[in-house]
Amino acid sequence: MSGAIDLFDKFQPIIDMRAGLLASGVEDPFGLVMERVLSPTVAICNGRETILLGTYNYMGMTFDADVIDAGKQALDDFGAGTTGSRVLNGTYAGHKAVEQALKDFYGMDHAMVFSTGYQANLGIISTVAGKGDYIVLDIDSHASIWDGCKLGDAEVVPFKHNDIEAMEKRLKRIPEGAGKLVVLEGVYSMLGDIAPLKEMIAVAKANGAMVLVDEAHSMGFIGPNGRGVAEDQGVLDQVDFVIGTFSKSVGTVGGFCVSNHPKFEILRLVCRPYVFTASLPPSVVATAATSIRKLMHAGNKRAHLWENSRTLHAGLKQRGFQLGTEAPQSAIISVIMPDLERGAAMWEALLREGLYVNLARPPATPANMTLLRCSLCAEHSAEQVQTIIGMFERAGKATGII
Amino acid sequence: MDRAATAERIAVLIAPFNKKGIAVTDATTFSGDLEFDSLTVMDFVAAIEDEFDIIISMNQQAEIETYGQLVDAVVRLQG
Numbered sequence: 001m002s003g004a005i006d007l008f009d010k011f012q013p014i015i016d017m018r019a020g021l022l023a024s025g026v027e028d029p030f031g032l033v034m035e036r037v038l039s040p041t042v043a044i045c046n047g048r049e050t051i052l053l054g055t056y057n058y059m060g061m062t063f064d065a066d067v068i069d070a071g072k073q074a075l076d077d078f079g080a081g082t083t084g085s086r087v088l089n090g091t092y093a094g095h096k097a098v099e100q101a102l103k104d105f106y107g108m109d110h111a112m113v114f115s116t117g118y119q120a121n122l123g124i125i126s127t128v129a130g131k132g133d134y135i136v137l138d139i140d141s142h143a144s145i146w147d148g149c150k151l152g153d154a155e156v157v158p159f160k161h162n163d164i165e166a167m168e169k170r171l172k173r174i175p176e177g178a179g180k181l182v183v184l185e186g187v188y189s190m191l192g193d194i195a196p197l198k199e200m201i202a203v204a205k206a207n208g209a210m211v212l213v214d215e216a217h218s219m220g221f222i223g224p225n226g227r228g229v230a231e232d233q234g235v236l237d238q239v240d241f242v243i244g245t246f247s248k249s250v251g252t253v254g255g256f257c258v259s260n261h262p263k264f265e266i267l268r269l270v271c272r273p274y275v276f277t278a279s280l281p282p283s284v285v286a287t288a289a290t291s292i293r294k295l296m297h298a299g300n301k302r303a304h305l306w307e308n309s310r311t312l313h314a315g316l317k318q319r320g321f322q323l324g325t326e327a328p329q330s331a332i333i334s335v336i337m338p339d340l341e342r343g344a345a346m347w348e349a350l351l352r353e354g355l356y357v358n359l360a361r362p363p364a365t366p367a368n369m370t371l372l373r374c375s376l377c378a379e380h381s382a383e384q385v386q387t388i389i390g391m392f393e394r395a396g397k398a399t400g401i402i
Numbered sequence: 403m404d405r406a407a408t409a410e411r412i413a414v415l416i417a418p419f420n421k422k423g424i425a426v427t428d429a430t431t432f433s434g435d436l437e438f439d440s441l442t443v444m445d446f447v448a449a450i451e452d453e454f455d456i457i458i459s460m461n462q463q464a465e466i467e468t469y470g471q472l473v474d475a476v477v478r479l480q481g
Contacts, residue, residue, distance in 0.1 A: 139444055155457075155462075166448065169451075169452065173455060367441065368439075
């Protein structure tokens with residue numbers, strides 16, 4: 001064995017960072033267990049009743065009675081799982097039904113459901129952009145987008161976050177005759193800011209690129225029909241591929257792509273992350289289809305979610321916290337921490353108050369920031385939001401953040 | 403543009419990113435010697451791309467570890 005290289009040596013820096021963090025005595029921010037979940041907004045964590053403010057469960061559909069009934073019925077009628085790929089034995093009536101629900105929700109011709117949102121980006125990006133093509137993408141793109149680029153053979157060209165001019169310059173430098181795919185997100189989940197899709201998509205189209213927009217963090221509540229930021233800015237008809245997920249507003253798990261491309265259906269045969277994995281369980285697609293159809297008529301819930309977002313943003317700002325955006329742009333309010341140590345201390349102080357938020361740290365964050373990300377839910381009551389602001393104020397003072 | 407002229411222009415661009423002011427040679431590495439993190443790489447690559455009106459894709463960046471390799475790549479990419 002002498003001279004053998006331990007393949008885990010490469011992880012030593014992160015092992016050390018984690019050990020250093022835990023040595024300071026804080027609870028492990030990445031080892032939290034939800035012992036019981038009481039509702040979309042409350043769980044028992046580490047024996048404490050805790051308000052959930054970091055779940056992306058924007059529309060609170062996880063405990064919707066109709067959604068749960070649909071899942072139970074599908075379990076009874078179709079069993080626990082499909083044990084097969086969508087292109088072999090894994091397409092049940094429920095998979096076609098949820099794809100129809102997506103086509104109706106977005107008003108588009110085609111919908112393809114993947115087993116996770118991660119796989120949707122992985123599959124579509126790596127398959128659509130091939131050797132000799134160029135992917136032009138925002139530097140703050142989600143890991144699933146970067147991994148989709150890595151899995152494929154296209155040339156990958158990033159540009160500065162939301163910088164229209166930087167994107168345009170790069171598009172214009174791409175060699176004549178090469179295929180181009182511009183990849184954008186509606187809402188960027190780290191800071192909760194939105195993209196100027198109207199301007200960016202116009203530039204992309206003027207330069208002959210196809211456009212993919214990930215609307216994971218906008219589905220259900222941004223845009224007149226909840227179709228996302230592209231709809232809100234009036235440019236959904238210019239988007240070639242919308243990527244989305246069932247694991248946020250829809251309230252279960254799964255991913256999808258909707259498109260009007262006339263040849264879209266061929267992707268089912270050539271997209272490896274779609275073909276070489278088992279399809280979603282019948283209960284999951286049944287809950288998703290029911291939830292998506294209910295989200296089409298969720299105007300009141302949407303309005304309440306926006307109210308919550310505005311109230312929390314104003315409350316935290318007024319108490320002196322530094323936030324990711326000047327004004328609330330989505331249901332994500334990101335609180336910027338001075339460094340990882342104090343961010344972890346604040347995270348723990350909040351947990352002791354009975355509040356769960358996401359602790360986000362480098363390298364997942366832009367500009368190496370440490371963030372406490374809050375994602376609001378339409379089921380948070382106005383009273384809960386006030387309670388949350390009070391918890392932030394006490395924890396912020398206790399840890400010296402404010 | 404020949405290699406010497408290209409290297410001269412890159413030398414000007416690298417100065418603001420060379421925080422420790424080390425002497426840069428063809429063998430200088432970006433991650434090791436210059437201690438560039440991913441954010442610095444992005445800003446530096448963008449500066450080079452804009453100066454020479456070229457694209458250095460991430461695929462090409464993966465092949466560039468030293469200053470000398472960067473100069474060679476920029477000479478090549480200018481055609």
